[in-house]
Amino acid sequence: MIAIAGGKGGCGKTTTTVAIARAIVAGSDSPVIGVEGDWDMPDLRSLAQTAPLRSLPVRSIRVEELRDRCAGPGVTILEAPETATPQGRQQIFERVEEFCGGHPAQTVIDCPAGAGRDAAVPIEVASGILLVSTAEPASLRDTAKTAAMAEQLGSPVIGAVITGADTVPEGAERLLGTSRIIPIPDTRRPLRSPEVRRTYEHVVGQLEISNIG
Incomplete structure (x- = not known):
């Protein structure tokens, strides 16, 4: 499972999650x-x-239903519950880890912004x-x-992306603790941009995301 995480809201985490998927x-x-995860x-x-038949509430996921929804190529979304306590969040993501970890589909998590407990649970x-x-x-x-x-x-x-950029900012490798940083071109509608699509395909290949269990 890959967690898509960052420090600020609006930096492009959800767009990156969709593009990576x-x-x-x-x-x-x-x-x-x-x-x-947000x-x-x-x-997300x-x-x-996503079509209704390819989404289901994360709180009530069952192995059989998850298998049926993910029977073929495409993206299936596990939606946020209407309410959840911090303890409930921990339990739900433990179930996500249990179910998705044993499923042949690759899993990407759209994390909340920041470094608080809400973000820590899916990252962990x-x-x-x-x-x-x-x-x-x-x-x-x-x-x-x-x-x-x-x-x-x-x-x-495993790496980082810098959204809305043509180059990697000076000092980014030191700050983020990784040399595997890829800039994502700036465009008003990134999910409809062929250039952005190709760049994210490069990200998946360069970081070998498809091979991460």
């Missing part, structure tokens, strides 16, 4: 599970434009962390805190 499908023709601002399904269950930041210094500093939290939780950072 689509790139995995395009490269391997296999199913992908997208997990809505329960305060859930917009709407951005992914993930096999690898893809950091997302803009090129703005404040965004990079906040994402560095997310990277530090991932390290404390024992979840490896």
Whole structure:
């Protein structure tokens, strides 16, 4: 499972989650599970434009239903519950880890912004962390805190993307603790841009995301 994480809201985490999921499908023709981890601002399904038959509530996931929904290529979304306590969040993501970890589909989690407990829970269950930041210094500093939290939780950072950028900002490797940083071109509608699509396909290949369990 890959957690898509970053320090600031609006840096492109959800867009990156959708783009990475689509790139995995395009490269391997296999199913992908997208997990809505930002329960305060859930917009993964709407951005992914997933059909109703390819989405189900994360709270009530069952192995059989998950298998049926992910029977073929495409992206299936596990939607946020209407309400959840911090303890409930932990339990739900433990179930996500149990069910999705044993499923042949690749799983990507759209994490909440920041380095708080809400973000820590999905990061802790993930096999690898893809950091997302803009090129703005404040965004990079906040994402560095997310990277530090991932390290404390024992979840490896596999790389980072810098959204809306042509180059990697100076000092980003030091701040984020990784040399595997890929800039994502700036465009008003990134999920409709062929250039952005190709770049995210490069991200999946370069970071070997499809091979991470």
